[in-house]
Amino acid sequence: MADRAIGVxxxxxxxxxxxxxxxxxxxxxxxxGEAIGAGAVLSMSGSDGSHEPVFATDPRSDELEDLxxxxxxxxxxxxxxxxxxxxxxxxxxxxxxxxWPEFSPAAVARGVAAVFAVPVGVGAARLGVLSLYRDWAGPxxxxxxxxxxxYADAVLMLALDERGGLAxxxxxxxxxxxxxxxxxxxxxxxxxxxxxxxxxTDALVAMRARAFAEGRTISQVAADVVARRLSFxxxxxxxxxxxxxxxxxxxxxxxxxxx
Amino acid sequence: xxxxxxxxxxxxxxxxxxxxADFDVIDFLHTLAEHCVDLLGVSACGILLADxxxxxxxxxxxxxxxRLVEMSQAAExxxxxxxxxxxxxxxxxxxxxxxxxxxxxxxAVSAGFAAVHAxxxxxxGEAIGAMSLYSARPTEISGQVxxxxxxxxxxxxxxxxxxxxxxxxEVVTEQLQKALDSRITIEQAKGMIAxxxxxxVGEAFxxxxxxxxxxxxxxxxxxxAITEGRLTITRPD
Numbered sequence: 001m002a003d004r005a006i007g008v009x010x011x012x013x014x015x016x017x018x019x020x021x022x023x024x025x026x027x028x029x030x031x032x033g034e035a036i037g038a039g040a041v042l043s044m045s046g047s048d049g050s051h052e053p054v055f056a057t058d059p060r061s062d063e064l065e066d067l068x069x070x071x072x073x074x075x076x077x078x079x080x081x082x083x084x085x086x087x088x089x090x091x092x093x094x095x096x097x098x099x100w101p102e103f104s105p106a107a108v109a110r111g112v113a114a115v116f117a118v119p120v121g122v123g124a125a126r127l128g129v130l131s132l133y134r135d136w137a138g139p140x141x142x143x144x145x146x147x148x149x150x151y152a153d154a155v156l157m158l159a160l161d162e163r164g165g166l167a168x169x170x171x172x173x174x175x176x177x178x179x180x181x182x183x184x185x186x187x188x189x190x191x192x193x194x195x196x197x198x199x200x201t202d203a204l205v206a207m208r209a210r211a212f213a214e215g216r217t218i219s220q221v222a223a224d225v226v227a228r229r230l231s232f233x234x235x236x237x238x239x240x241x242x243x244x245x246x247x248x249x250x251x252x253x254x255x256x257x258x259x
Numbered sequence: 260x261x262x263x264x265x266x267x268x269x270x271x272x273x274x275x276x277x278x279x280a281d282f283d284v285i286d287f288l289h290t291l292a293e294h295c296v297d298l299l300g301v302s303a304c305g306i307l308l309a310d311x312x313x314x315x316x317x318x319x320x321x322x323x324x325x326r327l328v329e330m331s332q333a334a335e336x337x338x339x340x341x342x343x344x345x346x347x348x349x350x351x352x353x354x355x356x357x358x359x360x361x362x363x364x365x366x367a368v369s370a371g372f373a374a375v376h377a378x379x380x381x382x383x384g385e386a387i388g389a390m391s392l393y394s395a396r397p398t399e400i401s402g403q404v405x406x407x408x409x410x411x412x413x414x415x416x417x418x419x420x421x422x423x424x425x426x427x428x429e430v431v432t433e434q435l436q437k438a439l440d441s442r443i444t445i446e447q448a449k450g451m452i453a454x455x456x457x458x459x460v461g462e463a464f465x466x467x468x469x470x471x472x473x474x475x476x477x478x479x480x481x482x483x484a485i486t487e488g489r490l491t492i493t494r495p496d
Contacts (some may be wrong), residue, residue: 087432142385
């Protein structure tokens, strides 16, 4: 089962190497678009429902994502509002035209036949949406959908690390990246968010930072938190401009990575 | 119809009803897991769905023992096997599989289980997950119980994927992913409540679930409201 993830990380590492830089969010977005044969865009979302495209592989995808953000309409816009992925393999179908009356015709007019959008986040910890704009119609295969979710995981990990000021090599991420769906990691994220008074997303940032600093995995850190062998306190983590805890201040401003 | 038949009949009617009204997949699966325990005479039931990495995730269980969650995360064991082969896997005595699945067997035995029966959750020849039935005593599962168990696993599959939308593959995929993600939100909410009240995550789950039931709310919606700071549940004394 780890093979799937390793292939994804290798493709991301290859992108970064070809540019001669360390692995970043945009390499994951680019590699995702290449793997599936589509234009790819990453948008960040805020708890206020904001939708801000931050990186696109091509001008057409960029323009269409902007259109979705402006209209508040389309698959990516629905991912930001809702809970799960929105997949539309037939954008020119009457159903899709009725569902997004302004976005669908605009995308079809620009030669896009299918749009696939998945959340970048886990549970209630949401960073944004990863969207694909493809020239030809038809559903994603199961393998392609799994790959899209794995790329979204990679984008999440890289975005958390950029936010935490970390720049791990691709090798560190291969072993780490795909264990974060374990129940303990999410339980620990909930505990740490209360300990630090920060959002779940920033709790994950703090846990990743701790794991990275100690050369451990986030699962190991999470196990210590749940067993109450480890607790996080604010002095270590205060100055970086954490998100307000949910419910106290609505303002949830996500910076584009690149610390 | 004898009383046990009537019980089965009632369970199916209740599950069918859940499909029509105000449907929530996580609540539905919890109800189903509880029915399995009652109807099949087992000690615990877990419902696991495969995610995009190929790993199985516990999305609902009759009892939220931490150990049950832990077992469900074992990479090898009867559930991953049932999922992979799309066939039932029976372990009437866990002591006999200690070498084959050491991590799973150790976790299951220390949780007080002696036997496990894993059923695949299948749709159109593809597996989407597995249902696990645990017994406290070593026991063979009878043909009749296995058949009823598989029928309940099939109901679970249809419940997750919504009968009406099965024709559209993309909707199936979206539904599965939503169920997995709702489960993660519940884990996050458990952590928040555990820390706030200084209780275990298992106790936190009981608090969240009791709150949801007392207020007629869905489990997933309650968890989401907690994680978003829209709901504060009070500590019971």
